[in-house]
Amino acid sequence: xxxxxxxxILSVRNLQAEVEGVxxxxxxxxxxxxxxVHAIMGPNGSGKSTFSKVLAxxxxxxxxxxxxxxxxxxxxxxxxxxxxxxxxxLAFQYPLEIPGVSNLDFLRVAYNSRRKHQGLEELDAFDxxxxxxxxxxxVKMDAAFLSRSVNEGFSGGEKKRNEILQxxxxxxxxxxxxxxxxxxxxxxxxxxxxxxxxxxxxSNALLVITHYQRLLNYIxxxxxxxxxxxxxxxxxxxxxxxxxxxxxxxxVREEAQVGV
Amino acid sequence: xSATVKTLVNQPYKYGFVTNIEADTIxxxxxxxxxxxxxxxKNEPAFMLEFxxxxxxxxxxxxxxTWPNVNYPAINYQDIIYYSAPKQKAKKNSLEEVDPxxxxxxxxxxxxxxxxxxxxxxxxxxxxxxxxxxxxxxxxLAKEGIIFCSFSEAVHEHPELIxxxxxxxxxxxxxxxxxxxxxxxxxxxxxxIPKNTKCPMDLSTYFxxxxxDSGQFERTLIVAExxxxxxxxxxxxxxxxxxxxxxxxxxxxxxxxxxxxxxxTVQNWYAGDENGKGGIYNFVTKRGLCQGVNSxxxxxxxxxxxxITWKYPSCVLVGDNSVGEFxxxxxxxxxxxxxxxxxMVHIGKNTRSTIISKGISAGRSKNSYRGLVKxxxxxxxxxxYSQCDSMLIGDRAQANxxxxxxxxxxxxKVEHEASTSKIGEDQLFFFAQRGISAExxxxxxxxxxxxxxFNKLPMEFAVEADRLLSLKLEGTVG
Ligand SMILES: Nc1ncnc2c1ncn2[C@@H]1O[C@H](COP(=O)(O)OP(=O)(O)O)[C@@H](O)[C@H]1O
Ligand SMILES: [Mg+2]
Numbered sequence: 001x002x003x004x005x006x007x008x009i010l011s012v013r014n015l016q017a018e019v020e021g022v023x024x025x026x027x028x029x030x031x032x033x034x035x036x037v038h039a040i041m042g043p044n045g046s047g048k049s050t051f052s053k054v055l056a057x058x059x060x061x062x063x064x065x066x067x068x069x070x071x072x073x074x075x076x077x078x079x080x081x082x083x084x085x086x087x088x089x090l091a092f093q094y095p096l097e098i099p100g101v102s103n104l105d106f107l108r109v110a111y112n113s114r115r116k117h118q119g120l121e122e123l124d125a126f127d128x129x130x131x132x133x134x135x136x137x138x139v140k141m142d143a144a145f146l147s148r149s150v151n152e153g154f155s156g157g158e159k160k161r162n163e164i165l166q167x168x169x170x171x172x173x174x175x176x177x178x179x180x181x182x183x184x185x186x187x188x189x190x191x192x193x194x195x196x197x198x199x200x201x202x203s204n205a206l207l208v209i210t211h212y213q214r215l216l217n218y219i220x221x222x223x224x225x226x227x228x229x230x231x232x233x234x235x236x237x238x239x240x241x242x243x244x245x246x247x248x249x250x251x252v253r254e255e256a257q258v259g260v
Numbered sequence: 261x262s263a264t265v266k267t268l269v270n271q272p273y274k275y276g277f278v279t280n281i282e283a284d285t286i287x288x289x290x291x292x293x294x295x296x297x298x299x300x301x302k303n304e305p306a307f308m309l310e311f312x313x314x315x316x317x318x319x320x321x322x323x324x325x326t327w328p329n330v331n332y333p334a335i336n337y338q339d340i341i342y343y344s345a346p347k348q349k350a351k352k353n354s355l356e357e358v359d360p361x362x363x364x365x366x367x368x369x370x371x372x373x374x375x376x377x378x379x380x381x382x383x384x385x386x387x388x389x390x391x392x393x394x395x396x397x398x399x400x401l402a403k404e405g406i407i408f409c410s411f412s413e414a415v416h417e418h419p420e421l422i423x424x425x426x427x428x429x430x431x432x433x434x435x436x437x438x439x440x441x442x443x444x445x446x447x448x449x450x451x452x453i454p455k456n457t458k459c460p461m462d463l464s465t466y467f468x469x470x471x472x473d474s475g476q477f478e479r480t481l482i483v484a485e486x487x488x489x490x491x492x493x494x495x496x497x498x499x500x501x502x503x504x505x506x507x508x509x510x511x512x513x514x515x516x517x518x519x520x521x522x523x524x525t526v527q528n529w530y531a532g533d534e535n536g537k538g539g540i541y542n543f544v545t546k547r548g549l550c551q552g553v554n555s556x557x558x559x560x561x562x563x564x565x566x567x568i569t570w571k572y573p574s575c576v577l578v579g580d581n582s583v584g585e586f587x588x589x590x591x592x593x594x595x596x597x598x599x600x601x602x603x604m605v606h607i608g609k610n611t612r613s614t615i616i617s618k619g620i621s622a623g624r625s626k627n628s629y630r631g632l633v634k635x636x637x638x639x640x641x642x643x644x645y646s647q648c649d650s651m652l653i654g655d656r657a658q659a660n661x662x663x664x665x666x667x668x669x670x671x672x673k674v675e676h677e678a679s680t681s682k683i684g685e686d687q688l689f690f691f692a693q694r695g696i697s698a699e700x701x702x703x704x705x706x707x708x709x710x711x712x713x714f715n716k717l718p719m720e721f722a723v724e725a726d727r728l729l730s731l732k733l734e735g736t737v738g
Contacts, residue, residue, distance in 0.1 A: 058685075058689050059685055059689065081696065081697055081698075084692060084694055084695040085695040090693050092690070095690075096686060098687070098690075098704075099681060100705070100707070101707075106694070106704070109696055109700060109704065110694035110695050114695050149708070166694060170694070
């Protein structure tokens, strides 16, 4: 929801970044305020995942120019675990499997690292168990997934649910969802989107990355940005997504050139 | 590899100190006279000298194995000191007579031996260079008919048992290093558990190499009579020298009908420095004979040290329904090389074996699993399950798996699974994105990876093993 005069959560200015010496992001600008849902669309290879990893601080990517201000603080010099603890959350396009590490332990350690950062007391295994069971409801996940190894042998949909479960526990200020809809059937899509909507409120913000309009029927954005070759070339209201669906990305490209 | 991963895997070795103690050391080199001298110094009965000479003569005709996937400069066997013992009174009747420097050394290593401080639930045989320094709880165990003493003592006190079992599992000419050991071994531990006796406490040997130029050649023999059981633990450390020391040990286990032996090792010999200078050559032969029906031998090893490890704790499953197990974690870092695994030789009917091997390679190290499963013609209904997992930390380490399977009867079943995983930037980033530090990420991943093996270790050892791996792989993130 768009709220008058709400707090700026994220402000990205002229962001340029490279990986292995190749420039991928070429001057990206974006402002996200509390309460808002922003969608980033764009063809494959346009730099959407790169943008999400740069925001989260992946060490393979080097920022060569620009700034990322998160709640008044420049993120660029801050290591990824600190960014996470201060409320930046990235739901991965391809969540990794961690054999041998129980999902429950992983969730608890992650949760407690955020608590500690907030100056709150860490939860013991009993209290945490109770909490996590409540959160399972949000993504309609079975408790059996807690005792399994993190993502090991999970289906695509189960991995994505598990990502949103982590989001539900960590209560981020800014959640970036990278292609959370990819590989989901309609039921999974509905429960994942339903979970995300439950977690969205006036004090946090969402950055939803997708290249299909489909997800945006369930998570309705306030703004849509179209990325192309490492830049946002067009921004607009949610209706832009429908237009894109109908007319394709080429149309935006042309529009962008004449200047919308 | 990133700076983080690098600092995490570069932990200093805590046990690298040298104890200053006067030693009785013989000149370098090996020939029949040296062997006679060792036997003489130990005041051995004639059968022992014969055993040694027979081994030596076979060794002369043997060649060092070249098939392990490891590289090292040629060893000059004439440049090694084959006997070195701390000077002390010939016979120690009590701990008070043991040189306090030695007691201090073991205490520093976390193995207190004195009555007041010793571990309450583990009996320890402490071996310093070539000789046994002290054995705790000996008398208490003797009341149950259990023999737990140094090998030298056993040769004198129980020659009939030694004669019967020495070399019965690992024959003198079994392999190059086993033959060398048989020729020159200086001490070790002997355990005998009588019929239907469950050993009331864990038994343990702690090996300490101290002298820089000496080899360490010890021998362990454990005999579990019908219906008996014992849990045995083995630990080891050595000072940091920039030369290499040879450690060629032999362990023989014999389990009779319905007997069970659990043998666990936490190996932490000095591994050499970051560039591979110094460290122990750990060339060891360990084999268990499940001679009796329903007998069981279980090897658990956590190998973290040594410049080179060459070691295949094996089970020969002769008794029908006997069971062999091998659970292993082998960690290599820097320039370490490990070629380790097991052999499960199924001879009796319905014999079963399980192999769980976890290899962790960091730095520029090389870690190979090599395992043989052999189903003999008479091993009807025999089964084996093997699982070999490798974990790579960083980009420059190597992991290899060499499974050998030989099946001579078609009612036998062999199952083999293998996997390779990696802790690299993406894994660490995944944890970091959830607020988890690289240090915690590595320790959680490694503990998770090794869980199936750590679960098999006795409690104290499991804690020790976890701590040891953490020590080797974690640290303050710089
Ligand atoms: N680690 C990397 N190494 C080399 N090129 C990369 C790497 N990551 C991304 N790229 C390149 O950056 C471009 C953008 O990729 P990505 O951000 O994954 O796009 P999207 O998520 O929009 O599909 C692609 O051309 C891709 O090949
Ligand atoms: Mg992508």
